[in-house]
Amino acid sequence: MSVIDVREAITQVHHEEWARVVASLTRRFGDLDIAEEAAAEAFATAVERWPADGVPPNPGAWLSTTANRKAIDRIRRENKRGDKQKESQMLYGDGPPEPVGAVGDERLRLIFTCCHPALAMQTRVALTLRMVGGLTVPEIARAFLVQETTMEKRITRAKAKIKAARIPYRVPSAEDLPARVSGVLTVLFLVFNEGYLATGPGTDPIRHDLTAEAIRLTRLIRALMPQDGEVAGLLALMLLTEARRTARVSGSGELVTLGEQDRGAWDAALIAEGHRLVRERLAAGVAPGRYQILAAISAVHTSARDGRDTDWSQVVALYDQLVRLDPSPIIALNRAIAVGEVDGPDVALAAVDRLEDKLAGYHPYHAARADLLRRLGRSQESRAAYGKAIELAGNTAETAYLTRRRDQLG
Amino acid sequence: MQYLLSVIDDTAGLATPDEMAAIDAFNDRLVAEGHWVFAGGLESPSTATVIDNRGGEALFTDGPFLESKEHLAGFWVLEAADLDEALKLAAEGSKACNRKVEVRPFRSE
Secondary structure, eight states: OOOOHHHHHHHHHHHHHHHHHHHHHHHHHHHHHHHHHHHHHHHHHHHHHHHHOOOOHHHHHHHHHHHHHHHHHHHHHHHTTOTTTTTOOOOOSSOOOOOOOOTTOOOHHHHHHHTTTTSSSHHHHHHHHIIOOOOOOHHHHHHHTTHHHHHHHHHHHHHHHHHHHHHSSSSSOOOTTTHHHHHHHHHHHHHHHHHTTOTTTTTTSHHHHHHHHHHHHHHHHHHOOOTOHHHHHHHHHHHHTTTGGGGOTTTTSSSSSSGGGGGSOOOOOHHHHHHHHHHHHHTTTTTOOOHHHHHHHHHHHHSSGGGGGGGGGHHHHHHHHHHHHOHHHHHHHHHHHHHHHHHHHHHHHHHHHHHHHHHTTTTHHHHHHHHHHHTTTTTHHHHHHHHHHHHHHOOOHHHHHHHHHHHOOO | EEEEEEEEEEESSOOHHHHHHHHHHHHHHHHHHOOOOEEEEOGGGGGGGEEEEEESSSSEEEEEEOOOOOOEOOOOEESSSSSHHHHHHHHHHHHHSEEEEEEEOOOOO
């Protein structure tokens, strides 16, 4: 095996085994901090030894054994220092180990602990990327444009709170499960969206590393909870969005709207997988949640060979369903845009204008107005709306697109 | 594991009779289910006196140590297995007393 092959093998094993190693160490030693450090040391040892010794036949078992030994070493060291608090600071699970099955997978406990509602949303995101995703602290800090020391503090503080306040290390009870799963999905969707439409002025408009990580983690949750409709819905939504990634930004770095994208550049395999998931949920015959409806909307868009073939009445019907579930003004805005394709821009504009109070600080509101005003030939008002949208938009490709559109007005 | 549930109030008023009845019912349940350690309601912050005896002579200051819009109106000390259980109880307590509740773990020895 060449050095490059070994490096690739380590990367792959890291992807496949990191969360499992951290989860089982946390279970065994009752301490996230020990688990994280020992797992990191075990992978560092692999990087050191495998190029010379070769990749072991069962890399996962090798890593678990090595990490276990590292953890025991640390605990011995600390016990010598007379750390009597160790026992009282342990994480508390709910009794004896569960049988290994889909729901009994250790990684689920880890995910639910990292996404606990008593932690701030940005902390949940950071902790999940570190403990479950295996990203390093500098990588996470870069992803969210904060200082490494800030990110380090955020993660350290979270681990300390989990210990001190005794946030349990377990899969929530059946009655709490829907709300808690929805909390986990929110974290993953946040990671995906930051990759899909990166906000920083100095970053790439699309952060493939983040969308890929979000998809990888959502696939993991899907494998662990195959019966959950919203998990399937979110995965489908991500896949159908990711499928359009390369078509979403032009050669000159401008955002390309759905209607103008080169549909031949879409990833057919991802679309097929996304459509399969949407069909699976339709066949389940259970009332869909918001991610399933959003995925279905995405499926309608990605089913049309040409933007003009889009079944807009179907899109509006799905948005009607979504509005009943989630009466937020952002959903209402997207519904109004779809209505514009069926009933015309004047009807849509009236609906969009009604949202002004709630969305005046939200750039897509102004971008939608600008587009509708342009189609109605109201250039001057359109120009002003584009101006507002440009002022508020954070994504570089989107700003470039909006600026060109504004400058094209007569 | 013990948790302090602090009742955070942003009004000047004391608990209404309905709120008091709901708090009593909640307290009875805490006792029956083995969560109860201690609880109490406090008089308004304007009745507080701050004492500083770090300098040899005890200094008294009229009023609370912190002037703020929100103040501590009462508290529970509860026994709970973990934060999830404490949060569930706090959610019920918040409903009963009709105020915000902060949950904080006691330091374990």
